[in-house]
Amino acid sequence: MDELLRYFQRExxxxxxxxxxxxxQLNGLxxxxxxxxxxxxGKRIRPMLTLLFARAFGYAKDDHHAMACALELLHSATxxxxxxxxxxxxxxxxxxxxxxxxxxxxILAGDALLALANEMxxxxxxxxxxxxLAKGIMETAAGxxxxxxxxxxxxxxxxxxxxxxxxxxxRLIECACRCGAALAGATPEQEDAAGDYGLNLGxxxxxxxxxxxxxxxxxETGKPEGGDLKEGKVTLPLILLMEEGDEAGAxxxxxxxxxxxxxDGQCADIxxxxxxxxxxxxxxxxxxxxxEEAKSRLDGLGTGEEVTVLRQAADFxxxxxx
Amino acid sequence: MDELLRYFQRExxxxxxxxxxxxxQLNGLxxxxxxxxxxxxGKRIRPMLTLLFARAFGYAKDDHHAMACALELLHSATxxxxxxxxxxxxxxxxxxxxxxxxxxxxILAGDALLALANEMxxxxxxxxxxxxLAKGIMETAAGxxxxxxxxxxxxxxxxxxxxxxxxxxxRLIECACRCGAALAGATPEQEDAAGDYGLNLGxxxxxxxxxxxxxxxxxETGKPEGGDLKEGKVTLPLILLMEEGDEAGAxxxxxxxxxxxxxDGQCADIxxxxxxxxxxxxxxxxxxxxxEEAKSRLDGLGTGEEVTVLRQAADFxxxxxx
Numbered sequence: 001m002d003e004l005l006r007y008f009q010r011e012x013x014x015x016x017x018x019x020x021x022x023x024x025q026l027n028g029l030x031x032x033x034x035x036x037x038x039x040x041x042g043k044r045i046r047p048m049l050t051l052l053f054a055r056a057f058g059y060a061k062d063d064h065h066a067m068a069c070a071l072e073l074l075h076s077a078t079x080x081x082x083x084x085x086x087x088x089x090x091x092x093x094x095x096x097x098x099x100x101x102x103x104x105x106x107i108l109a110g111d112a113l114l115a116l117a118n119e120m121x122x123x124x125x126x127x128x129x130x131x132x133l134a135k136g137i138m139e140t141a142a143g144x145x146x147x148x149x150x151x152x153x154x155x156x157x158x159x160x161x162x163x164x165x166x167x168x169x170x171r172l173i174e175c176a177c178r179c180g181a182a183l184a185g186a187t188p189e190q191e192d193a194a195g196d197y198g199l200n201l202g203x204x205x206x207x208x209x210x211x212x213x214x215x216x217x218x219x220e221t222g223k224p225e226g227g228d229l230k231e232g233k234v235t236l237p238l239i240l241l242m243e244e245g246d247e248a249g250a251x252x253x254x255x256x257x258x259x260x261x262x263x264d265g266q267c268a269d270i271x272x273x274x275x276x277x278x279x280x281x282x283x284x285x286x287x288x289x290x291x292e293e294a295k296s297r298l299d300g301l302g303t304g305e306e307v308t309v310l311r312q313a314a315d316f317x318x319x320x321x322x
Numbered sequence: 323m324d325e326l327l328r329y330f331q332r333e334x335x336x337x338x339x340x341x342x343x344x345x346x347q348l349n350g351l352x353x354x355x356x357x358x359x360x361x362x363x364g365k366r367i368r369p370m371l372t373l374l375f376a377r378a379f380g381y382a383k384d385d386h387h388a389m390a391c392a393l394e395l396l397h398s399a400t401x402x403x404x405x406x407x408x409x410x411x412x413x414x415x416x417x418x419x420x421x422x423x424x425x426x427x428x429i430l431a432g433d434a435l436l437a438l439a440n441e442m443x444x445x446x447x448x449x450x451x452x453x454x455l456a457k458g459i460m461e462t463a464a465g466x467x468x469x470x471x472x473x474x475x476x477x478x479x480x481x482x483x484x485x486x487x488x489x490x491x492x493r494l495i496e497c498a499c500r501c502g503a504a505l506a507g508a509t510p511e512q513e514d515a516a517g518d519y520g521l522n523l524g525x526x527x528x529x530x531x532x533x534x535x536x537x538x539x540x541x542e543t544g545k546p547e548g549g550d551l552k553e554g555k556v557t558l559p560l561i562l563l564m565e566e567g568d569e570a571g572a573x574x575x576x577x578x579x580x581x582x583x584x585x586d587g588q589c590a591d592i593x594x595x596x597x598x599x600x601x602x603x604x605x606x607x608x609x610x611x612x613x614e615e616a617k618s619r620l621d622g623l624g625t626g627e628e629v630t631v632l633r634q635a636a637d638f639x640x641x642x643x644x
Contacts, residue, residue, distance in 0.1 A: 027467045081433060085426045104407045107429060108467050111403060114433075115456075115463040118440055122456035127444075130452035134437075134444035141437040145349045145430050 003305065004312035008048065015047050018065040019072060022120070026112055033101045033109035037076045040092045045205070046071035046176040048313070053180025053194045056306040066120040067183055070133060071176040073117035078140055078172075080110035085148065086231065121179075128182045136175030143167025154234040154257050156242045156250055161234065162203070165210075170202025177201075193297045197310065200294035205317050207287035210235035212322065214271065215280040226271045232257040236286065237279040241270070244277070284318065291318045325627065326634035330370065337369050340387040341394060344442070348434055355423045355431035359398045362414040367527070368393035368498040370635070375502025375516045378628040388442040389505055392455060393498040395439035400462055400494075402432035407470065408553065443501075450504045458497030465489025476556040476579050478564045478572055483556065484525070487532075492524025499523075515619045519632065522616035527639050529609035532557035534644070536593065537602040548593045554579040558608065559601040563592070566599070606640065613640045 023034040047068035054064050083091055084098040084106050091097070098106040114137065121133035147168045150160065177198030181191040213228045214237045228235050234257065242250040253270075256262040274280060291314045301307045345356040369390035376386050405413055406420040406428050413419070420428040436459065443455035469490045472482065499520030503513040535550045536559045550557050556579065564572040575592075578584040596602060613636045623629045 027464055027471065029467050029471045081429060085429060104470060107403060107407060108463070108470065110433075111436075111463045112467060114436065115460040119456040119460045122449075122453045125449040125453065127447040127449050127452065130449065130456075131444045131447065134441040134452075138437040138441045141430070141433045142349055145351050145434060148426060148430065149349065149351045 001312050001316060003308050004316060007309045011048065011051060012044060015044055015065065015069060018069050022069065022116060029105055030109035030112045033097050033105050034113055036097050036100060037080055040094050044072060046075055046173060049173065049176040049198060050180040052306045052310050053177050054183045056301055056304065057181050057184035057186040057190055059184035064183060066123050067129060067179055070117040070120040071172065071179065073113045074137060074140065075172060077110045077113035077117065078144060080106050082144060129179060132175055132178050132182055136172055139167060139171040143171060151233055154232065154254055156234065156239050158239060161236060161239060165203060165206040169206040170199050173202030173205065174198035193300065197294045197297040200290045201314055201317060204287040204290035204294065207236060207283055208317060208320060211237060211280045211283035214274050226267065229267055229270060232260060236283045237274050240279040240282055241274055241277055287318055323634050323638060325630045326638060329631045333370065333373060334366060337366055337387065337391060340391050344391065344438060351427055352431035352434045355419050355427050356435055358419050358422060359402055362416050366394060368397055368495060371495065371498040371520060372502040374628045374632050375499050376505045378623055378626060379503050379506035379508040379512055381506035386505060388445050389451060389501055392439040392442040393494065393501065395435045396459060396462065397494060399432045399435035399439065400466060402428050404466060451501060454497055454500050454504055458494055461489060461493040465493060473555055476554065476576055478556065478561050480561060483558060483561060487525060487528040491528040492521050495524030495527065496520035515622065519616045519619040522612045523636055523639060526609040526612035526616065529558060529605055530639060530642060533559060533602045533605035536596045548589065551589055551592060554582060558605045559596050562601040562604055563596055563599055609640055613637065
């Protein structure tokens with residue numbers, strides 16, 4: 001993973017500087033909220049993917065930052081609104097923004113970051129970029145809504161679950177990849193290859209996230225252990241466990257998740273069963289399939305530095321522990 | 323105002339149909355919220371302005387609805403978030419959306435409407451439209467933030483007040499007018515004339531709104547009488563009253579507004595003083611200046627039906643009673 005690390009180390013400072021400068025220009029009421037969420041140790045995967053695909057398709061100019069960072073701002077806007085609506089207490093190990101700054105500041109900071117992201121994409125005067133960004137914003141908003149609907153009426157249906165993780169995570173990562181290709185003026189086929197890489201990578205990314213939720217101590221992920229279960233969220237480790245158990249047990253669990261009546265003891269029991277059945281590891285195995293799918297989309301793109309880094313990024317998504 | 327009425331009667335059904343169809347396609351969790359705010363008797367001024375300027379500059383195609391309605395959706399998105407953050411109870415005489423549907427549905431419906439508005443503007447593949455819309459969204463988000471900041475730290479400074487009403491209202495109306503011109507492929511000078519008309523009209527519109535707040539019974543405006551004062555909002559009628567009173571009284575009032583300690587008796591007393599001093603009427607007189615400014619921007623645009631309607635629309639803004 002040497003190339004990946006080197007590439008990120010080389011490019012991240014300029015991306016972080018750009019994000020900082022844009023956030024500095026926001027109104028005082030929301031500026032600190034924006035800086036809080038942007039400074040909370042995000043991996044900058046979205047802007048890096050935009051940059052990597054732009055260069056993979058031959059983009060030689062140095063004005064990619066607004067486009068690349070737009071995706072990070074959009075992602076951050078979503079986190080602000082989601083954490084508030086979920087009453088989340090932690091984000092990447094720090095207090096969630098709404099607890100530090102209040103609901104008004106947090107909601108408005110989300111609105112401002114979304115607006116700024118959109119404006120940054122429009123700076124290029126490129127209709128394809130504006131369209132991709134508009135679609136990405138639309139799909140992400142729909143994904144947020146579907147996730148909340150699902151959490152109110154959870155099911156153990158895999159297809160529904162896949163739809164949720166595509167909407168909440170994978171579409172925006174697809175968008176980041178497509179925007180890079182479009183910035184470089186790639187052909188529709190090339191853009192589709194970039195988009196397919198991103199979609200599959202995004203699915204794998206979220207599957208690993210859902211696996212980590214059951215497998216990692218808080219100190220690594222910055223989120224409470226088993227947090228998804230405690231919040232009543234149905235993810236793949238739980239679906240796998242229920243698929244192998246009896247139907248009555250599954251139905252009782254769904255009911256308990258729906259009305260929030262799961263006791264601490266039941267919670268601990270389920271966490272133990274997930275560990276014993278290695279359902280977190282099996283979720284990673286599913287993710288491995290999507291990582292391979294993602295990498296296969298790079299086959300026609302040569303062997304340049306960016307393509308190497310994109311392959312390593314896919315492997316990194318699978319092996320990450322936080 | 324015959325031409326204005328006829329024009330609105332002719333065009334509004336198609337605009338309302340379009341808004342309905344777009345709202346119908348939203349996810350179930352937010353669809354009813356969108357339909358609630360869109361069906362609450364908005365005047366559709368923004369879409370009508372887009373349409374009027376498009377046609378005034380010779381646009382002959384019939385695909386203006388997405389662009390025109392994008393502005394209405396954007397406006398509605400703002401209302402949803404604002405009413406929630408203001409804890410507003412009424413909107414156009416009906417219960418505010420967050421009281422009917424809950425905070426999650428309302429915040430997410432705002433996000434979804436904003437995303438949809440943006441996507442509708444991007445459908446044209448016209449970089450100027452995307453840029454104008456992105457700027458309009460950005461300015462509106464900033465305007466919301468500035469207004470809330472101002473309400474927390476109110477002042478009797480007219481310049482600050484004008485900045486607030488430009489940000490919260492006039493910029494989006496300017497955007498609607500510019501988008502109409504840009505849709506028709508107008509020259510930059512023509513677009514500026516449309517934008518100046520909109521900016522001045524928007525200022526007048528908000529001044530009249532602020533005048534009505536002190537002058538109209540709830541049954542006409544659908545908002546509680548003197549609601550701005552009760553919410554601690556400083557608007558022009560109050561500024562005019564304070565400018566003519568003593569400084570100590572003004573400072574005491576500002577303090578009371580800031581810490582929310584204005585008693586019902588003090589409130590009633592101020593409402594009475596505003597009535598006696600005719601400060602609401604004098605606010606309308608200020609609005610009349612901006613209406614004339616707006617109309618003057620139409621001078622080079624000929625005498626077609628749309629220009630007649632635009633003149634009448636400016637007069638209507640001034641004379642409206644709700």
